[in-house]
Amino acid sequence: xxxLQESGPGLVKPSETLSLTCTVSGxxxxxxxxxxxxQTPDKGLEWIGYIYYTGSADYNPxxxxxxxxxxxxxxxxFSLKLTSVTAADTAxxxxxxxxxxxxxxxxxxxxxxxxxxxxxxx
Amino acid sequence: xxxxxxxxxxxxxxxxxxxxxxxxASQDISxxxxxxxxxxxxxxxxxxxxxxxxxxxxxxxxxxxxSGTDFTFTISSLQPDDIAxxxxxxxxxxxxxxxxxxxxxxx
Numbered sequence: 001x002x003x004l005q006e007s008g009p010g011l012v013k014p015s016e017t018l019s020l021t022c023t024v025s026g027x028x029x030x031x032x033x034x035x036x037x038x039q040t041p042d043k044g045l046e047w048i049g050y051i052y053y054t055g056s057a058d059y060n061p062x063x064x065x066x067x068x069x070x071x072x073x074x075x076x077x078f079s080l081k082l083t084s085v086t087a088a089d090t091a092x093x094x095x096x097x098x099x100x101x102x103x104x105x106x107x108x109x110x111x112x113x114x115x116x117x118x119x120x121x122x
Numbered sequence: 123x124x125x126x127x128x129x130x131x132x133x134x135x136x137x138x139x140x141x142x143x144x145x146x147a148s149q150d151i152s153x154x155x156x157x158x159x160x161x162x163x164x165x166x167x168x169x170x171x172x173x174x175x176x177x178x179x180x181x182x183x184x185x186x187x188x189s190g191t192d193f194t195f196t197i198s199s200l201q202p203d204d205i206a207x208x209x210x211x212x213x214x215x216x217x218x219x220x221x222x223x224x225x226x227x228x229x
Contacts, residue, residue, distance in 0.1 A: 045166070045209060045220040060217040062123075094165055107213020108156050110177065112165035 002027035004095050004113035012089075012120050018082040022095030022113060029053050029076045033098035033106045036069060036080045038091035039115070046091075050098065050106065051078055085120045092117050124148050124212050128221035134229045141197040143224045145188075145210035153189045154214035160223075161206045169208075170195065202228055 008020035036048040049059035051069040059067045071078040092115045099110035125148035135141050153173040158166035168177050170186040183198045210221040
């Protein structure tokens with residue numbers, strides 16, 4: 001069965017770039033939409049953005065100026081970059097699969113990674 | 123952004139009790155609503171999609187209903203395994219947004 005695993009640094013300095021990778025195992029990254037989300041005690045669950053295996057992406061407008069999501073189909077991975085981080089970006093970051101394959105109906109996250117805690121601190 | 127609210131924020135009930143959580147959207151989202159269960163230290167798990175459809179493998183004691191702006195999530199007979207926080211989430215519009223969660227405990 002399909003499994004997702006986030007990887008990347010657990011500590012990032014303020015003003016630097018947060019970079020995370022999600023590796024998809026047990027299935028192909030093709031034909032699905034893939035998402036990044038994060039969770040904090042204060043703001044709860046927040047959707048960051050999605051990417052399709054073709055490279056088509058969309059982002060949360062609140063983060064759009066700082067976020068890039070990319071995909072590497074040869075490695076069955078997709079990645080998140082968040083620039084100019086502050087303490088407010090400290091969160092558990094999740095990657096997730098969308099169970100729908102039509103962009104007009106996406107938004108149901110059926111498979112999640114275990115999550116990775118990222119702390120922004122000097 | 124579409125704002126999602128949930129009530130109550132927490133509840134405590136006995137095993138076997140019927141538990142109902144409500145979720146309200148700030149605008150009409152038709153039936154574009156999902157419900158998730160999140161156990162402590164774990165990722166959320168999709169339980170219900172399209173407001174009322176049970177995800178494969180999810181016990182039938184879970185159910186959902188509603189449309190437009192008002193939705194409900196029900197556990198017909200609370201089990202110890204159901205201790206978790208439950209979230210509603212809309213996917214009518216980007217950005218997809220979640221409710222603040224309802225923490226369910228056993229009395």
